[in-house]
Amino acid sequence: MELTKFLAALAVFLPIVYGAPTQAANNLHPEILAAMKRDLGLDAEQANVLVAREIKATEVIEQLRTLAGNSFGGAWLVDGELNVAVTDEALTSDVTATGATPLVVSNSLSKLEEAKAALDKIDIAQTLDKRSEETGIAAYYVDVAANKLVLEALAGSTAQAEELAKQVGLVESEFEVHTVEEMPSTFATVRGGDAYYINNSARCSVGFSVTTGFVSAGHCGSSGAAATTTSGASLGTFAGSVFPGNGDYSYIRGSSGNTFSGTINNYSGGTIAVAGSTASAVGASICRSGSTTGVHCGTVRALGATVTYSQGRVTGLTQTNVCAEPGDSGGSFYSGSQAQGVTSGGSGDCTSGGTTYFQPVNEILSAYGLTLVRG
Incomplete structure (x- = not known):
């Protein structure tokens, strides 16, 4: 896009980025707001404004990445404010024109x-x-x-x-x-809880529903494995699974008679509707739902991380400071009402805190040609 057209487009949505929250952000589920208040210290208005800014920041980042080309140094959010790094000082005025803060760095992304x-x-x-x-x-x-x-x-x-x-x-x-003090580990340890079971043994958490079943972590089960409810009723069969290697994801083709809803279990007796799968930037707020520890929130720390598990390396994961524990594997990572990915593994726990990685959901959808179910 030419620079003049780019800046004209920004003029349309920058007031939204740095002004009042959008209607979509104002519709944040009460359980999301409660979790963000607990883990991020935000009241409802602050959470709505933050999520609105983060959604729009994604658009600005992509535009500036295209504009800067090989001079793009990366972008990240701090309390909803966008920072954009470039290696060419001549581009700082273009960054400033978007409302973002420019930084000149030595290394291109x-x-x-x-x-x-x-x-x-x-x-x-x-x-x-x-x-x-x-x-x-x-x-x-x-x-x-x-x-x-x-x-x-x-x-x-x-x-x-x-x-x-x-x-x-x-x-x-x-x-x-x-x-670091310990190596990451996956969270597919057998424990009790409201989740799904693999071959009536190991427990994992459902990621997101798709029109023909649901997606989860790849280390939860291999192709052909059975997925069942806690009572043993069939949910489906693993139709595809990647782990380790170029991801940690799986697709469970659902059994006939089941209904797969575009919602997330909030572990408080209700659900959170999924509105889409727009990926969040580094520094954005993010929450996770899993069958062991319920809902916890934090921030995105890095994209495209490679993680070494005992089973081998996994590439393309997103690093967060959200806690998780065994049994949370495969569970939903989401920002606002946007699906982000499925829990892979990490270190630490929800008592002392820790680091957790997730597999971006859009890669799963693309790999298997799946369509996300929206609430």
Whole structure:
């Protein structure tokens, strides 16, 4: 889009971004508002304004990404305010014209993403010291706010993490190594709860309904596995499953006679309607519903992360600071009423807090040609 047309288009919706919340945002479900108040400290008006800004910020980000091209350095939200990084100082005025805050950075987003993609092709497990249990690369992702590639590693693997970053062409100023205390794990531990069961054994949580069944995490079950209710009634059969590798997702083709609703269980006796699947930006608020811990909220911390589970690496996940526990796997991640993804795994718990990753839902829908059911 030409710059003049771009700025003219922005003039239409920027008052919405930085003004009153849209009608769609004003229709946030009471349970969403309650969770955002509990976990983010927001009252109803603040939550509505925040979600409205986040929805519109997604449009601004895509426009600026196209405008900046290889000079685009990434974008993120802080309390609903949009920050956009560029490597070309001449573009800062264009960023300012959108109402966003410009920052000039050294590294383009494409450069950091290319380095991460190169890491995805390396057999990292073979580079680690097998003599110690304190080794492992937990995850790696592009931190757009820091303008660096971040590698998370156990204490015994920080040196290997640094070498890996250099191996894919990065210098010390272009990456950071963070020490973590434990490796991520999936949440498909067998526990009681209102959820679905795989082969009458392991428990997971439903992600989102599609017109022919529902989607969930790939590590929950392999193709051909049976999905049942807690009482043993058939829900369907796993028609597709990816894990580990290029995602953590599955499609369960529903059994005849079942009704798959476009809603999310709020674990308070009600439901939350799903309105669509517009992806949120880094820094956006996000909530999760799962059969072990119910509904919890937090923020998006990174997109396109690669995570190392004991079963192998998984690429393309979104990192959040929302807590989760075993049994929450496959459950719904959503921003406002927009479906975001299905719970994959992470570390920590809902007592002390933690890091949780989710598989973006739009990739699942695209992979299997599915249509999301809306409430």
